[in-house]
Amino acid sequence: MADLAPPQPHRRPLSGTTEADALRWRRRIFAVTWLAYAGFYFVRQAFSVAKLGILDDPAVDTVLTERALGVIDAVYLTAYAAGQFLWGMWADRFGPRVVVIGGMIGAIAAACVMGLSSALLVFGGAMVVQGLAQSAGWAPLCKNMGSFFPVRQRGRVLGLWSTNYAFGALAAPPFLGWVAYSLFDSWHVAFLAGAATLGVVLLVFAALQKNSPRDAGIAEGDAPGEEPGPEPGRRGGLALYRETLRDRMVLTLGAAYFLLKPARYAILLWGPVLVSRRLPDIDKVGAVLIPIAFGVAGVLAPIAVGWVSDRLFASRRVPPCVLALALLTVTLALFMPLTATGSVPVMIGVLAVIGLTVYAADSMISCVAAVDFGTDKGAGTAAGLVNGCGSVGAILGGLLPGFLSGGALFTGFAGAALLAGLLMLPHWNRLPRTAGA
Numbered sequence: 001m002a003d004l005a006p007p008q009p010h011r012r013p014l015s016g017t018t019e020a021d022a023l024r025w026r027r028r029i030f031a032v033t034w035l036a037y038a039g040f041y042f043v044r045q046a047f048s049v050a051k052l053g054i055l056d057d058p059a060v061d062t063v064l065t066e067r068a069l070g071v072i073d074a075v076y077l078t079a080y081a082a083g084q085f086l087w088g089m090w091a092d093r094f095g096p097r098v099v100v101i102g103g104m105i106g107a108i109a110a111a112c113v114m115g116l117s118s119a120l121l122v123f124g125g126a127m128v129v130q131g132l133a134q135s136a137g138w139a140p141l142c143k144n145m146g147s148f149f150p151v152r153q154r155g156r157v158l159g160l161w162s163t164n165y166a167f168g169a170l171a172a173p174p175f176l177g178w179v180a181y182s183l184f185d186s187w188h189v190a191f192l193a194g195a196a197t198l199g200v201v202l203l204v205f206a207a208l209q210k211n212s213p214r215d216a217g218i219a220e221g222d223a224p225g226e227e228p229g230p231e232p233g234r235r236g237g238l239a240l241y242r243e244t245l246r247d248r249m250v251l252t253l254g255a256a257y258f259l260l261k262p263a264r265y266a267i268l269l270w271g272p273v274l275v276s277r278r279l280p281d282i283d284k285v286g287a288v289l290i291p292i293a294f295g296v297a298g299v300l301a302p303i304a305v306g307w308v309s310d311r312l313f314a315s316r317r318v319p320p321c322v323l324a325l326a327l328l329t330v331t332l333a334l335f336m337p338l339t340a341t342g343s344v345p346v347m348i349g350v351l352a353v354i355g356l357t358v359y360a361a362d363s364m365i366s367c368v369a370a371v372d373f374g375t376d377k378g379a380g381t382a383a384g385l386v387n388g389c390g391s392v393g394a395i396l397g398g399l400l401p402g403f404l405s406g407g408a409l410f411t412g413f414a415g416a417a418l419l420a421g422l423l424m425l426p427h428w429n430r431l432p433r434t435a436g437a
Helices: 019-044 046-055 066-094 096-116 120-134 138-148 151-161 163-183 188-208 237-245 248-278 284-289 292-312 318-333 335-339 344-373 379-402 406-427
Strands: none
Touching (some): 019 096, 019 138, 019 188, 046 096, 066 096, 066 120, 151 292, 151 344, 248 344, 248 406, 318 335, 318 406, 335 344, 335 406, 344 379, 379 406
């Protein structure tokens, strides 16, 4: 993390502070915000883990059927999408701390309710709360990171930081499954274990996080020539949204993310089913394990694409996105003919390439580019708007695999990835407005 050492160019250090102080705070904010978003996943993934037990539980399987669980998933994703448009703006007005802590409290409460009840309406209501609470994480935390790191470092730093959601998606299910089914043999415990884990993360976050270098006591003021920004709470949310909506680049990122997100969520939510359809001789355990290749590649992708954007493209975020989308388009278009061989290694390889390319573009669009092009004062609003558009696409990713054949599904995903790349291509040489700092 030696690259984290140089101080932000647009902040004046307070008297008595040193570069070492700034470095310690950057590392601290990196760690605590990374942990915070990974922690959200231990509640978010509890429902997918609990589904196995719910469908085998004679006390509830006549009410909480597969279709009912699918509808609950759609309810959650809809609430999650709505929250993305709201919480980024609130983080710009009131600071990330209050929004993220509120989201954690809401997520913990909703998980506890689901762990203690099996009534359909209670589940549905709790998932609305869960969706809104989960959406309070990403945009505010992106803004928090952007406040501590200058543009020239964000590709590498936020690329590494963006491994949090891929890690959470990988680590949470086996941990929650082990606690729920091996230790307690109860699907209810999946929710309670997730809530307890996020509760610990909440305590760490509350103790260690600060909203900005100014709050941490290591910087003050804005650099000459930059628009001075108001303290949180003084700028109207509608004004921030109007300003953000006038930015063509932010709108382009939102449209591209909407087109990209269905493919990622289809594999996240339907991966074992898709594998089982293409490899009918594989048992259930194998069908669950093979998609891990998608997640492992997803952990590596943000690190690689962040380094490429900073070092090879001089903080230009669009070129690596376009290249990743081009390779993703080809791989999705070839998914059906390649997997028709019935080869397990081929399936693992195809899913790994899809994971590498989809997470590379995903992390660059949703985090690095959204923060870069959103300005210091509107970074949360921009990240929230971009991620809200992507979350609407995620709803399609959860629904379409249940209605379309594999050929139509992956052809559609390939076409969407191609269109996303074409939308971003005209911005190939565009730099963040603060890249010259």
